[in-house]
Amino acid sequence: MARTRAAVRGRDQELTALRTALAPDGGRLIVLTGPAGIGRTALLDSVARLLAADGARVLPLRLGTGPDGGGDPYALAALVRAVRERFEQLQESGLSEALSAVAQLRDARGRERGGWTPAVVAALDGLFETVGRRERVALLVDDAHAVAEPAPVLSAARRAGCLVVATCEEGAERGPGLAELLTDADRVMTIGPLADDVALSLVRRAAGARLDESVVTALRTALGPLLGNPGTVLGTLDALRRSGRLVTFEGRLCLSDPAEPVALPADHPLLRRASALGGTAVRLLGAVALLDGLDLDALPPLADILEADPVDCGRGLDLLIEAGVLTAGPDGRIACRCPALAATAAGRFRARRGTALHAALAERLLAGHRRSGGVDPVVLADHVARGGATVTLDDDTVRQLLTMGAAAEQEEPERATLWYAAALRRLPPTGPEHARTLCRLLLLVVRTGRYELLREPLTRYAEHGCAEESVDEIRLAAILLALHSGVPPAERAVRELLDAPFPGRGPTAFSEWWFDRRLAPDPRRHPATDGDTVARCGCGCGAVRCGAGAGAGTRAGPSRGGGQKSRQRPGRDGGEAETPAGARLRWGAVPVTDRSRAVARDGTAAGDGARGGAGRSDLLSAALCGDVAACERVWRSSGGAAPSPELDRVAPGRLVADMADVARLVIGADYRVPETGVLGAYHRVVRGYADADWTRAMSAVRELELSPAEDTLARHAARLLAVDMCAARGEFGQASRWLTAATRAPRLAVLRTWARVGLAARKGDDGQAVRVALLAGPRLRRAGLRTGLSILLSRALRIAVLGDDHEGAAELLAEIELLPHEHHVDAQESLLLARGLVHRDPECAREATDLIRERGDLPALMESCLAVARFAPDPRPWLREAHALATRCGAAALLERVREVTRERGVPAPRARGRRDALAVTEQRIIELIGEGLTNRQIALRLRLSEKTVENYLTRLFARTGCRSRVELAAASLTGRLARTPT
Incomplete structure (x- = not known):
């Protein structure tokens, strides 16, 4: 990796220690050690500048870079070159003769040939005494480990009274010469990693463009303990640039395909060190990377797979650990030093080799277990689970996986999820055990965020069908996978599930709502049952007795997969079914009924904060699209009472629904949003926008744009939020581009109009903003697009108040009053604020802003405070809060409005509150x-x-x-x- 000669950063502690060590008179020998790329050369350059500023003569000596290669074991040739390069600066009498004496002896080749003789010692002493006759001389030696015997030359310089600072690579092969140098040194200092913030500041400076925060986060995650190594972090950034992974998007340098792992450059010192250890070590490193870690119990069968001697493999692991390439945990598990190292090592093998390696290990461990036992069952189960469908399992092993999964659900849900998935692929798809295991797997996937594990059960459903009682789980799995991946399923049968109409939405299906198109235009028969049993349920989903309207005694007919009929499940007598672990199923906000207990007999252990019930896929669909009436219908069909506080939370009818929050309300408190994927990124957009963390929100918007997923509802909604953030920051060109990119589909008509209203107002055209809202509001209401309409009208009303448009504000209040408010928290809040603003009632407005503050919508709070400040008896607290929030968002356009209102009301400009030393x-x-x-x-x-x-x-x-x-x-x-x- 290329070295940089820039000013050193983050090394104040090391420089202070060096100043102290070099302060005494007389000769001193200081050795700086550190791993490759840690910045030894940069630190040595800073020492050179400090010593030169103090009046010392600096003589730099770079070893291992000249033409001599290994033919200069004592660094005599390098020394002669260094003195000749600075001959004019030294200008000492007798220097030419002293240098010639050393040059004549530089052909020494080692002690065995008599290379190091008293004559050489005398010549070196004479050279350094001549160089340092009038002024103090500092000999700065970089890469002292690059020559076999560095100590004699450096010790001679110290004897002559010179300051000697030498660097050597930590972990380099320590021969007798390097060991002698470290023993002879007055002080050995180890250069540690840079602080993360300093390392990241180097990244931002080296990027050459404004770096998106997602790149910083990806580097931090991928490099782990190597983030503080400047050579590593800058080399990795350069590798990303050369591979085309860094792309400029909307003025920021971003990662293309953010879900792809970040890898170390192929020439990284750790990888070179592993290669130097031989072929067995390289194969072991690749295996550990592909396996995502190695338990020592699996080393003998791994050696067999690699066709290597087990003793050699054990020695190879020890050498890799000693070299810092691998690490050993307290439990003895071997892993790569960091994810980026694992990505590079694994990338040198063929695609999908990891699954094959797990499968090969599983087969050998199973054979050994059958022969003599003694195999750790956890290690065996892990390899079986990761080995895919190629591993052959008998019924006893499948039952063991189910038993271990049930025992591990609470303490190790990640492992339990993998074990259940492995068992599920071996169970008959229409059998009762498959239905129970599918339900448990779905619950654990929700807890762990491993939504990709749902892909295989959906593929098997398309091929073989499923039991009737599993249809709701299958449809929910299809919805969850589509939501989190943003990729339509490949199987037609699964696409048909997503094409089933929303409850209460007529022909609109989940696929149309999420992907803006139907996925299977010509639906065929449902794969789970024959035509005699296909019936539409009361919620209109088109599925086979989805549970919202199916009778308790309905049976599925012969499936295409195996001709079996699903058996009626236990617990239909109204008694509560138990899991094998003795825990009741609890599923989201869906109420518990006898039917739901029967359909969802087995689930997770108690305490997950969810409740059971069928039809949760329909409730989730209705809640996601904001159809309050449909939510209530599905709720009632599942036995729930309405109105209900839980139902109000499920169907809030908000303008910008965070799909992750909706899913958590429906599915339960254990629902986990993954950090990656479409829904994870969109969750960061919505949360960042509401929390006024717009830097984070815009980074997530760009992540959605650069992901390989299709154009989903989340991507379009994020674009419209980006319109508002860019407009508030005065970036009108970007805001217009985001607005053009967003779909004009009816599903986002309210949000699009809301963004247009905000953009017009930020540009200073309040009249246009109000006109757009007044024209669109009635049309949207008559079209039944009422979700979030009150928030749109409320925004326009605040703009009208700010622009002294009393007539427009009154018309907007009349529109807000036409909306239903009984079960809409947002509508009640909007109505309260609208009446407070139009009637200039500070107490009413205060109550409304308290509700907005409680809801956590800081941008709406910012706009509301600014509007209330127009007429409040004391506008200063309102202006202070608006100013603080606008500055926190970086909303330059709103800051200008704050200044305008401040001038109009004749009050002092808002100032940040707090201690004198706090930042404004x-x-x-x-x-x-x-x-x-x-x-x-x-x-x-x-x-x-x-x-x-x-x-x-x-x-x-x-x-x-x-x-x-x-x-x-x-x-x-x-x-x-x-x-x-x-x-």
């Missing part, structure tokens, strides 16, 4: 923009300040914080070393 919100925003790589001029344009004002802010910040540069200021902020304003 504007200062925080300036530091954030510095971290993004913006210049002072760009920051001034973004915040609508003058460039001189930005410079004044920075001058005050430097004085208060002790930071000496913009980068140091941003780095201090990242680590939390700067005080923040209380919120």
Whole structure:
């Protein structure tokens, strides 16, 4: 990896220690050790600058870079070259003769040939005494490990009174010469990793463009303990750039396909070190990477697979651990040093080799277990689960997997999920055990976020069908997988499930709502049953007795897969069915009924915060699309009472529904949103927007755009939120591009109009914003598109109040009053705020803003505070809160509105509250923009300040914080070393 000669960062502690060590008079020998890429050369360059500033003569000596190669064991040739290069600067009498004496002896080749003789010692002593006759000389030696015998030359320099600082690579092969140097040194200092914030500041500087936060997060995750190694992090960034993984999108440098792993460059020192250990070590490294870790119990069969001697494999693992390539956990499990190293090592093998390797290990462990036992059942089950369908299992092993899965559900849900999935693929798809196991697997997938494990059960359903009582689980699995992956299923039968109409939505299906198209235009018969048993249930889903309207005694007919009939499940007498672990099934907010107990007999252990019931796929569908009436119908058909507080939470009817929150309400408190995938990214968009963390939200928007998933509802909704964030920040060109990219489909008509209203207002055209809302509101209401309509009208009303458009505000209030409010929390809040603003009632407005604050919608709170400030008797607290939130968002357009209202009301400009040493919100925003790589001029344009004002802010910040540069200021902020304003 290429070295950089930039100023060292984050090494204040090391430089202070070096100053102290080099302060005494006389010769000193200091050795700096550290791993490859840690920044030894950069630190040595900083030492050179410090010593030169103190008046010392600096003589740098770079070893291992000259033409001599291994023919210069004592570094004599390198020394002669270094002195000749600085001959004019040294200008000492007698220097030419002393240098010639050393040059004549530089052909020494080693002690065995008499190379190191008293004559060489005398010549070196004479050279260094001549060089340091008038001034103190510092000999700075880089890569002392690159020659066989560095100690004699360095010791000679110290004897002559020179300061000697040498670097050597930690982990390099330590021959006698290097050991002698370390023993002879006055002090050996180890260079540790950089602090994360300093390493990431190097990344941002090296990126050459504004770096998206997703890149920083990906590097942090992939490199783990190697993040503090500047050579590694910069080399990895360069490898991403060369491979085309770094792309510029909307002015930011982003990762293409963010779900793909980040890998170390192929020439990384750790990989070179592994290659130097031989072929067995390289194969072991690849196996550990593919297996995602190795238990020592699996080493003998792994050696058999690799066709290597077990003793050699054990020795190879020890050498890899000693070299820092692998690590050994407290439980003895072997793993790669970091995920990026594993990605590179695994990438050198053929695709899907990991599953084949697990399968081969599982077969050998099973054979050994049958012969003599003694195999750890957990290790065996892990390899069986990861080995795929190629591993042959008998009935006893399948039962053992089910038993172990039930025992591990609470303490190790990740393992239990894999074990259940492995058992499920061996069970007859129409049998009762398959239905029970599918239900348990679905619950564990929801808990662990391993939604990709649902793909195989759906494929088997398409091929063989399923028991009637499993149809709801299958449909829910299809919905969850589509939601989280953003990819339509390949199997036609599964596509038909997603094409089933929403309850209460007529022809609209989940596929049309999520993917904006039907996936199987010509539906065929349901694969689970024959035509005699296909009947539409009361909720209109088109499925086979989905549970919302199926009779208790309905049976499935012969399946296409095996001709079996599903048996009626136990527990239909109304008694509560138990899991093998003795726990009742609990499924989301769906109420418990006798039918639901029968359909969902087995599930997770108690305490998961969910409740049982059939028809949860229909309830989830209705809740996701915001159809309150359909939610109530499905709720009632499952035995629930309405109205109900739980039903109100399931169907809030909000403008921007966080699908992850909706799923958690329906499925239960144990629902887990994965960090990756469509729904995970969209969850970060919605949460970041509502929490006024717009940097995080916009990063998630870009992640959605660059993911390989199709254009889903989440991607279009995220684009419309991006419209609002960019417009509020004064980035009108980007806002317009996001608006053009978003779909015009009716499912997002309200949100699109809301974004258009905001964009017009941010551009300063309040009249246009109000007109758009007044024209669209009645049309949307008559079309039945009422989800979030109250929030749209409320926004337009706030804009009308800010623009003194009393007539427009009154018309908007009349529209809001036409909406149903009985079970709509958002509508009640909007109506309360609208009446407070139109009638200029501060108490009513305060009550409404308290509701908004409780809901956690900070952008709406920001706009509301600004509107209330127009007429409140004391506008200062309203303006302070609006100003703080606008600055926190970086909303330059709204900050200008705050200043306008401040001038109109004749009150002092809002200032950040808190201690004197706390950062004001504007200062925080300036530091954030510095971290993004913006210049002072760009920051001034973004915040609508003058460039001189930005410079004044920075001058005050430097004085208060002790930071000496913009980068140091941003780095201090990242680590939390700067005080923040209380919120």
